[in-house]
Amino acid sequence: MAQSDTVDRILDAAEELFADRGFSETSLRMITSKAKVNLAAVNYHFGSKNALIHAVFARFLTPFSATLETAFDDLEERCDGKPPTLNQTLWALTESAVRMPQRTDKGISIFMRLLGLAYTQSQGHLRKFLEQEYSEPFSRFMRLLKEATPQLSAVDRYWRIQFMLGATAFTMSSSDALRDILENKLGVETSVQEIAARLVPFLAAGMQAEDTMLVPSFEQAPVA
Amino acid sequence: MAQSDTVDRILDAAEELFADRGFSETSLRMITSKAKVNLAAVNYHFGSKNALIHAVFARFLTPFSATLETAFDDLEERCDGKPPTLNQTLWALTESAVRMPQRTDKGISIFMRLLGLAYTQSQGHLRKFLEQEYSEPFSRFMRLLKEATPQLSAVDRYWRIQFMLGATAFTMSSSDALRDILENKLGVETSVQEIAARLVPFLAAGMQAEDTMLVPSFEQAPVA
DNA sequence: TGTACATCAGTGAACGCGCGTTCACTGATGTAC
DNA sequence: TGTACATCAGTGAACGCGCGTTCACTGATGTAC
Numbered sequence: 001m002a003q004s005d006t007v008d009r010i011l012d013a014a015e016e017l018f019a020d021r022g023f024s025e026t027s028l029r030m031i032t033s034k035a036k037v038n039l040a041a042v043n044y045h046f047g048s049k050n051a052l053i054h055a056v057f058a059r060f061l062t063p064f065s066a067t068l069e070t071a072f073d074d075l076e077e078r079c080d081g082k083p084p085t086l087n088q089t090l091w092a093l094t095e096s097a098v099r100m101p102q103r104t105d106k107g108i109s110i111f112m113r114l115l116g117l118a119y120t121q122s123q124g125h126l127r128k129f130l131e132q133e134y135s136e137p138f139s140r141f142m143r144l145l146k147e148a149t150p151q152l153s154a155v156d157r158y159w160r161i162q163f164m165l166g167a168t169a170f171t172m173s174s175s176d177a178l179r180d181i182l183e184n185k186l187g188v189e190t191s192v193q194e195i196a197a198r199l200v201p202f203l204a205a206g207m208q209a210e211d212t213m214l215v216p217s218f219e220q221a222p223v224a
Numbered sequence: 225m226a227q228s229d230t231v232d233r234i235l236d237a238a239e240e241l242f243a244d245r246g247f248s249e250t251s252l253r254m255i256t257s258k259a260k261v262n263l264a265a266v267n268y269h270f271g272s273k274n275a276l277i278h279a280v281f282a283r284f285l286t287p288f289s290a291t292l293e294t295a296f297d298d299l300e301e302r303c304d305g306k307p308p309t310l311n312q313t314l315w316a317l318t319e320s321a322v323r324m325p326q327r328t329d330k331g332i333s334i335f336m337r338l339l340g341l342a343y344t345q346s347q348g349h350l351r352k353f354l355e356q357e358y359s360e361p362f363s364r365f366m367r368l369l370k371e372a373t374p375q376l377s378a379v380d381r382y383w384r385i386q387f388m389l390g391a392t393a394f395t396m397s398s399s400d401a402l403r404d405i406l407e408n409k410l411g412v413e414t415s416v417q418e419i420a421a422r423l424v425p426f427l428a429a430g431m432q433a434e435d436t437m438l439v440p441s442f443e444q445a446p447v448a
Numbered sequence: 449t450g451t452a453c454a455t456c457a458g459t460g461a462a463c464g465c466g467c468g469t470t471c472a473c474t475g476a477t478g479t480a481c
Numbered sequence: 482t483g484t485a486c487a488t489c490a491g492t493g494a495a496c497g498c499g500c501g502t503t504c505a506c507t508g509a510t511g512t513a514c
Contacts, residue, residue, distance in 0.1 A: 006457075021346050024248050027500065038459050043502060045457085120344050120397070122245055155412055159395075159422045166394025167387040167430075173344070188379055198383045202430040206391075209429030211422075230490075252468065262492050267469060269490085 007045050009035040012103070015056050019110040022121055023053055054129050057118070060111050061130075064100055065137040071096045072140055083147035087204050093141065094196045108192045109172065116173025119165070149207060156211070164203045171199065231269050233259040236327070239280050243334040246345055247277055278353045281342065284335050285354075288324055289361040295320045296364055307371035311428050317365065318420045332416045333396065340397025343389070373431060380435070388427045395423065 013035035017026040028049055032039045046052040071092045075084050084092070097108060118126055142161070149157055172195070237259035241250040252273055256263045270276040295316045299308050308316070321332060342350055366385070373381055396419070 022248075024246075025346065028502090029500080039501095040459065040461095040503080041457085044459090049501065116344075119394070120340070122249065154410055155414075156422065158410065159414075159419065160426055162395050163391040163423060163426050167391040170343070170390025170394050171383075171386050186378055186382065190379075190383075195383065198380065198435075199387060201433045201435055202384055202387050205433030206426040206430035209425045211425055251466075253466080263468095264470085264492065264494095265490085268492095273468065 006035075006037055006041055009037055010042055010045065010052070011056055011059055013037075014052055015059075015110060015114070018053070018056060018117070019113040022117055023123055023126075024121075050125050053123070053126055057114065057126070057130065058133065060100070060114075061134055064096065064111075065134055067100060068093065068096045068137045069140075072137075072144065084144060086145070086148040086207055087200070089141070089144045089148050090200050090203060094200060098193055098196060112169070112172030112192075116169035119169050120173070152207075160207050163206060167203060167206075168199060171195065230259075230261055230265055233261055234266055234269065234276070235280055235283055237261075238276055239283075239334060239338070242277070242280060242341070243337040246341055247347055247350075248345070274349050277347070277350055281338065281350070281354065282357065284324070284338075285358055288320065288335075289358055291324060292317065292320045292361050293364075296361075296368065308368060310369070310372040310431055311424070313365070313368045313372050314424050314427060318424060322417055322420060336393070336396030336416075340393035343393055344397070376431075384431050387430060391427060391430075392423060395419065 010031065014026070014031045017030055017034060020026075028042050029039060031052075032042060042049070042052055046055055075088055075092045079088070097111070100108070100111070102108065118130060145161060146157065149160075152160065172192075234255065238250070238255045241254055241258060244250075252266050253263060255276075256266060266273070266276055270279055299312060299316045303312070321335070324332070324335070326332065342354060369385060370381065373384075376384065396416075
């Protein structure tokens with residue numbers, strides 16, 4: 001074995017296994033045997049299992065957040081002064097994700113599934129790590145969303161952003177399984193790009209929905 | 225201790241811990257000590273940890289699916305012959321969930337969070353169990369969605385249903401945490417009912433979005 | 449150029465721990481005769 | 482009414498196992514003099 005592709009082999013194996021099975025369902029023994037590497041190598045190179053999880057995220061999030069920053073820079077420049085629209089903002093994010101240099105062909109779906117898991121599995125250490133390292137592009141995205149939806153109250157906007165995150169994280173995080181079902185049931189193949197192209201209009205429409213609380217038979221129409 | 229509230233105490237404790245931390249992060253020792261019950265009692269009454277997980281789901285899904293069936297019956301009767309609208313269908317589901325008799329005040333959010341986890345954590349046995357036991361109301365809901373959105377192609381509808389499920393499962397599954405943030409940041413209290421009241425218009429708008437693929441700078445506008 | 453030492457990637461085996469599960473047992477209650 | 486037995490909920494202690502981590506060690510490469 002060459003000198004230190006060991007680190008990369010561990011990261012590759014861990015990334016795929018984590019995406020497949022979640023963090024606590026993936027043992028170091030699975031990772032090291034998939035990576036064809038000694039069990040102790042993980043602790044030698046990374047220090048702990050948690051630190052390995054952080055490294056897996058850092059490897060794709062660091063370049064992604066850089067790409068995203070420049071995409072937002074470009075967008076704001078093109079709009080000189082005026083705030084970008086919701087569609088433009090969502091597409092800037094989507095494009096950045098799709099255009100990221102991929103290590104493998106299933107790169108994006110692994111990447112999305114990991115993000116979904118980060119939100120979903122209750123790994124306190126990971127959430128803390130992500131907040132520390134990547135709060136900046138996240139806040140910027142939130143600011144752009146805010147400027148693109150001035151008609152929404154803060155509370156409405158807050159919840160609709162959660163709905164968007166949910167639809168995205170959930171769909172992308174199970175997209176391999178979903179795509180399989182779709183291919184079997186409907187005989188259609190779907191790329192991540194195509195899913196994104198379907199998702200963005202859905203999200204944009206949801207974000208901009210009128211709050212018509214004309215509800216057939218609900219006890220009391222709640223706050224508008 | 226009385227004769228067999230043991231079973232219920234185990235179910236109560238398990239339900240709450242699973243919702244908080246996920247399945248594999250919750251040990252039988254946590255459950256039995258929270259329930260103030262002997263460790264061996266879980267295997268005595270349920271047979272295994274997996275069977276306990278199934279029992280937790282069955283306890284709330286069985287009455288819920290009954291409620292849902294009658295809600296759909298009512299709805300279809302009221303519409304006599306014509307297919308119910310998307311809004312009516314979504315509200316029938318929402319109302320059934322909200323109206324379910326609750327064991328505790330945080331009943332619904334636990335219930336929603338468990339459903340989210342079921343989708344999200346890769347517990348093969350659980351998915352199999354749910355498909356076996358509750359496929360009927362699920363298929364019926366899918367059929368109603370189909371009839372309420374005749375303008376959509378099968379593929380579009382498929383993906384948009386995934387987006388809806390994602391937004392719902394994700395939001396509801398972390399709704400306690402989200403609500404806390406909201407109360408701290410914006411000083412607003414939000415009930416599950418209010419979240420639902422915000423979610424339904426978002427979903428309906430997303431489902432009925434026009435597929436305007438007028439995209440600023442995406443390499444190739446994908447299939448419509 | 450040759451020797452001594454330091455550094456570093458990697459290894460094999462073991463560590464202690466918490467896990468789900470099992471097993472022999474208890475003690476209360478119900479049933480048969 | 483009294484005795485023998487069966488049933489059943491629950492218990493305490495232990496089982497074997499897989500986990501993340503540690504530790505003493507190896508062997509190759511680089512550096513100092």
